[in-house]
Amino acid sequence: MEFIKIENGFSILVNGKKIITHTLERPWIYAGKGEATYDMFRGNFKIKDYLIEKVALDDFEVYKNVDGVIVTFSKRGLNSLKVLFTVEDERTVVKFLENPDKLNRLWLRIDAEKEEHIYGCGEQFSDFDLRGKNYPLWTSEQGVGRNKNTYITFKADERGNAGGDYYTTFFPQPTFVSSRKYYCHVDSSVYMDFDFSHEEFHELQIWGVPEKLIFETGETYVKLVGKLTGLLGKQPELPEWVYEGVWLGIQGGTEVVLNKLENALQKGLKVGGIWAQDWEGIRMTSFGKRLMWNWQWNKELYPKLDVKIKELRERGIRFLGYINPYIAVEGDLFKEASKRGYLAKNNNNEDYLVEFGEFYAGVVDFTIPEACEWYKGVIKKEMIDFGLSGWMADFGEYLPTDVILNNGVSAEIMHNAWPAIWAKINREAVEEAGKLQDVTFFMRAGYTGSQKYCTMMWAGDQNVDWSLDDGLASVIPAALSLGMTGWGLHHSDIGGYTTLFEMKRTKELFMRWAEMATFTAIMRTHEGNRPKDNWQFDSDKETLQHFAKMSRIYTTLKPYTKALVKENSETGVPVQRPLFMHYEQDKRAYDIKYEYLYGRDILVAPVYEPGKAVWKVYLPEDEWVHLWTGDVYRGGEIEVDVPLGKPAVFYRKASKYVEVFKALTEI
Structure with missing residues (x-):
């Protein structure tokens, strides 16, 4: 200085x-x-x-x-x-x-x-x-x-x-x-x-x-x-099982989940995990299907789940759940937390209740050390010991500014910090259980400090549409901007989440989103808030075959993806990177937000508009091999055919992973 x-x-x-x-x-x-x-x-x-x-x-x-x-x-x-x-x-x-x-x-x-x-x-x-x-x-x-x-x-x-x-x-x-x-x-x-x-x-x-x-x-x-x-701070490496296939977001109970899984496996889908966010029960609202926020196994909806989790693990398939930092007033955990004095208060020194869309929940006060230990205990007992290998650690951004916290600091100041504190609770629970190499969790909310506590981000609740600001395209700048903020691991709900008004997830949208997700650290589906209105991975034979192909590409890329995640944990360089990160002299690269480098050696230009058979791509100066044709390009703006199942993807001719990339064309 x-x-x-x-x-x-x-x-x-x-x-x-x-x-x-x-x-x-x-x-x-x-x-x-x-x-x-x-x-x-x-x-x-x-x-x-x-x-x-x-x-x-x-x-x-x-x-x-x-x-x-x-x-x-x-x-x-x-x-x-x-x-x-x-x-x-x-x-x-x-x-x-x-x-x-x-x-x-x-x-x-x-x-x-x-x-x-x-x-x-x-x-x-x-x-x-x-x-x-x-x-x-x-x-x-x-x-x-x-x-x-x-x-x-x-x-x-x-x-x-x-x-x-x-x-x-x-x-x-x-x-x-x-x-x-x-x-x-x-x-x-x-x-x-x-x-x-x-x-x-x-x-x-x-x-x-x-x-x-x-x-x-x-x-x-x-x-x-x-x-x-x-x-x-930096994120740790992901558990080995993460790279073995798609995380299928399925809901509806033990029988429904297992039947969908078996059908997918028979069609050749590579499955690394089942993500059942309703493992603790559901409630229906005008928004759609919501969850019962009492973080304990719902035996009525998921009978014999404790046994099935073990059986799935023996087959190489993990089971993941869901939790957030709030607890619904109907549940046993709310009653216990209220009795212990672990909930944040309102101005009348009563438990502060937040309205979440036709139901209410209490705010666990993470400024109380004993409340933190209690909530970590819930995670360790009800989730890790039960057999879950991961979960969505949802929310964190809802802290009201008029809530009274035990530490005496204004919630106006604590509000932004809350997601990182929530990440810390999850991370410490996993570490204290000795499971950091086996258990992972993913979050949507974050702030300074999330980098050193959270293990994976997801993009949140995108619309099930093609809109630039909130659809498929939006998760590309989301990943890139986080990468430039010190966060290197990112993924999104395949097909989006939010179905409101006239929106419905289409077959083409799901398939294009799946193509993009293939070239991220994690592939995970979500049924959305109104599953019956949305096209799903198994809605027809063609979609399932397409999805199975993309899952096999993802697993074939395992050595490359695993190396990228390791690089991120050691150096902080993100898995998804802006073009200018490796092509600093290319002035055009600084303005590109809907393409990304997947590591140093793969360039991905996702198709984010419907009905496209040909797609324009910008390549920085280098020797780029088109994944599907083997044609070599040396930079500039080009056009390539993009039939479903063959997105606009290129690899560097000089890469040491050329043989891995060539193997993708045989799938």
Whole structure:
């Protein structure tokens, strides 16, 4: 870090890159006070801020000490903030030391360049390059449709404020990566809004005074993401059984599940696991089939499941379930938690109940150490000891801002942090059971810290349609943006999840989604919220044959996929990568969000529109072999045939896995 005095101010350089400039005429810091209101309905938020004051803290005094440079910013001596610019573990750190006037709004301006690209900010579904827009960072339901200009989102907003927008996400994070090859991370969980729409600066709006900002540079994007995961944490390798086939999302009880499994196996489907999210029981609502949130085996719906799990394991097929951090009022676990005082409270010191769509649940208060131990005990006893090899650790983004937590910290501050705390509960339960090499879990909600606790992310509840903002295409930038935020393992519900209004999953959509999922770390189906309205993997013979073929491609890729997951665990380089990660000089690569590199050696360009027989693909300069024809291309924009079962996939001719890739054409 270099602190350089300039006329009427100073600049901060990180390895020669100018990151912060402050002058009397162009201050980098603005501060003030505001009062926020948060209205939540079923995980969807309307957030407003009453801004009391905002002033430029252009006056400054500089002091040097052994730790670095201390600067006190103020406006004619008022609204002062004391800030330390220092270096810790070879990272440039900006620490906020004193806030005597109790300011709770900051606007920080980071130097920008006109042609700069910005990536990250957690999981972003509508955009990959974030330049040109602002992004509120608040974990919530991602929303139905996520585009205010569409009929679906209009109808969803009309019905319960559930429509979402281009920035709504389960997994936001105050971290971005610049094409100038540095990252910026804000160490705080308050509401923030990162604005990348200005040519000369990026403005970070923070509803509080954070502990610190962290900057670090890298010679390459591979090294830069590696450094970022060195700060935030890395995911462990996945259990060996994960690579043995599809995780079939099936519901309906022991007989239904086993019959569907046997039919699939007879048709040649490679199955690694059964994911039965209703293992603990169901309830029906106007939204569709929902689950009974009492995390214990439902013997009526799943008779003899304890025996069947063992039998399936002997055949090489694992059984996975479902859990979330809330417990339904009807269940035994709610009564036990309430009696022990483990539930978060309302203003009347009563158990806070959250409405989840025609039923209510309590919030397990993870700020109570004994409550954490109790909930980990539920996971270990009712799930791991029972024989589950994994589960969906759902939700985490619903924490209401008016809930009273035991630690005394405002839920407004704890809200964003909650998904990572939920991930920590699951991870510790698995580790304490000694099962990290055998048991895995996957989540949709996340925040800073999820990287070192969660074992796998999934993209959440996409629509069962072709929409760019919330359909098949949206999970591509979602995976890429998470990869640039330090998260390397990602997958999605094959075919999507949400069926509302006129939406229904079609045969073609399911088959195209399955083709994309083949080239991800995990292949998993979901019946959706209204299974009878949706096309399923076994709805007809052709679909099942297609799905079986893709599952065999997935398992044949095992040595390659396993190596990618290992690389992610060791270096932090994501499994799904943007093209520019390995082709930095290719200017076109920085704008591509609907293609990805699967590791270093495979390029995937999923078909995300219906009725396509030919698909346009952009290839960075290299020798690329078309998987199905063997034709060699050396870069540029091309067109290839994409019949169902033969998606637009290419591999590098120089790859050491060429023989593995060639074997795919024989399936």
